[in-house]
Amino acid sequence: MSRNRISYNIEDVFVGSPPGETSVAITGVTGNGLQYQVLQRLNKIQSFDYSFDIPKEPVTVLGRTSSEFEERTAPASVNIDFSYLSDGINNEERMGFSVQKQLGQFPEEVPVPFVSGLMDKTADKRNIYLAIKGQGEGDIHEYATGDYAFPPTGFAFCDVQDIASPTAGDQDYIVFQNCYYNRYDVTFGVNELATVNIGAVADNAIFQKGLTTGVGIPYINTQTAETGFSGVSLCVPKYINPNNTRIANMPQVIRPAHINVSVTKDPKTVYASRFAVELDPFGFTASNGTNTWTASYGGLSSVLRFNGDTVNSIHAMHVKSLGMEIGKRYRIKGKFYVDSAGGNFKGINIYNDTSYYWLRYSATPTTSNYTQINIAEWVEFEATITALKDELSFYATNSSNASAFAATTADNFGIKNIVITEEEFVEFTNDSVQSCDISLDLSREPVTYLGHKLYADRQLQTPINFTVGFDYVVSGHQSGNMMDNFNKTEKYNVDIDFITGNLLAMNYKASGLNLESVGTTSSIGSNKSSSLAFRGQFDLDEQKRGFFVSGSVINLGVITFASGRRGSVVIYPTDDAGRLLTDDRSDFLYPRY
Secondary structure, X not given: OOXXXXXXXHEXXXXXXXXXXXXXXXXXXXXXXXXXXXXXXXXXXXEEEEEEEOOEEEEOOOOOOOOOEEEEOOOOEEEEEEEEEOOOOHHHHHHOOOOOOOOOOOOOOOOOOOOHHHHXXXXXXXXXXXXXXXXXXXXXXXXXXXOOOOOOOOOOOEEHHHOEOOOHHHOEEEEEEEEEEEEEEEEEEXXXXXXXXXXXXXXXXXXXXXXXXXOEEEEEOOOOOOEEEEEEXXXXXXXXXXXXXXXXXXXXXXXXXXXXXXXXXXXXXXXXOOOOHHHOOOOEEEEOEEEEEEEEEOOEEEEEEEEEOOOEEEOEEEEEOOOOOOOOEEEEEEEEEEOOOOOOOOEEEEEOEOOEOOEEEEOOOOOOOOEEOOOOOEEEEEEEEEOOOOEEEEEEEOOOOOOEEEOOOOOEEEEEEEEEEEEEEOOOOHHHEEEEEEEEEOOEEEEOOOOOOOOOEEEEOOOOEEEEEEEEXXXXXOOOOXXXXXXXXXXXXXXXXXXXXXXXXXXXXXXXXXXXXXXXEOOOOOOOEEEEEEEEEOOOOOOOOEEEEEEOOOEEOOOEOOOEEEOOEEEOOXXXXXXXXXXXXXXXXXXXX
16 A cells, blocks of 8 residues: 555664674574664654755855856765653663763772763764665554564574564664764653653664665765665564563653652761871770781771780771761761781671661671671671761671670781761752753764765764753752852752662662752742753763663563464463463573663
């Protein structure tokens, strides 16, 4: 059936991998000895706009009052804008943004800014594909086939035939070549679904009929402006029903009720240990043992060491006069070392108040309340507490995790690098927030060379700025000087959780923000409201300040054996208790399509 119009229900959007990407771990498929690049579908697209920019300059000559002709002054560009409803970080991951390694989410790893993929070029020069149903008026997703493909038993990846769309050869495609993201905005608020807006610029666009597994990846040569197809075959994935019950951690569209917002001032350092020799023993006391400063201990310098004694009681070091105020929240971190000498010290309990334990570490844990450690190794600890006292206590424990026992003077442990910072929350509550806008300015600077018909690159301009803005309803009593916030040099941090059910679908962390403006409006018939505007920059050197994103992606919880079919139903073997038999050799599968 012919068609004389194109509507939203017959279009689909995909993004490719960066040039040269053939890793099976990314593409997710193998088959017939060939290499494939599986296109990655962007979910819940709301709009997709594009325009062509062809810079020209009129040329005038003597003797004429109008220009003779127009000459191109720069390579053409294709401007792309699209938006989608946020449902976790599936789309962000597929587009190449750096996720899942944000500040504070994984303390053992170096934090990775959201734009890291733009800096190392793993997110740049990707193709974006706009698929258009070839004939008829039905939905382009009408070929949904049910479930994500499972790898065969004993294999980690799927065959390409289980992934490929059966209708890919019948679709029309606009392929935007060598795309560079230049804008990332997210907006959400009361009576609004969380929406992400993406801007990109491409070097070229081609129109292609059909993209099957026999067609290579479209490319364009920036020097000659010639297009072609690479030797790596494309695979357009079939549509998978996102509501399938076998998909674990599948976030849904994020509604306003799912969003929690907190604003904190940059932590202030209350205490930082030096443990220099001149401080010993000021500020430290011991229970049934002695504190001694040592220049070298456990391979590190300037350590405060505790030695036990033979008393059958607690053996503890108390660090006092730290500057903490009772009732305030503090972030405390440091490291300790339990020596193997003596043989009786097997762990450490850390207290702020001895009426309850705070952190428990043991080489011989008896319950899940303890964190497993190794003797004679430095152990780092970090947690947030509400101060009950202005002190920290380090209690040695034995192999039974008891804190009262007989030790010897040879039993010892050491502490180092104790840092306490105050977490100060701004008077800002979730129930008053009406809307939030986050905008990243990813401006590009074109790079061209002599003899090249197109731009060789579009470099990301630094510094990279971003803004965070809130509108909220004013409630309660206000006092104090509003200008105090502008006079101070304090930095602010914004933490936004998007929670669906019991799942943290997504988290935004913006750190190192400057408060730029505060505005208030009040009129008859409406609530009094205020707005806050923050501005920040990405610190790409130390990577401690910037914009960080983590969250949930589609994953398959188990990989099961399929034993056959009964009609259209796949049959899976179970044990006598009715539990599915699973392939223990296979890891979780995180489909990227």
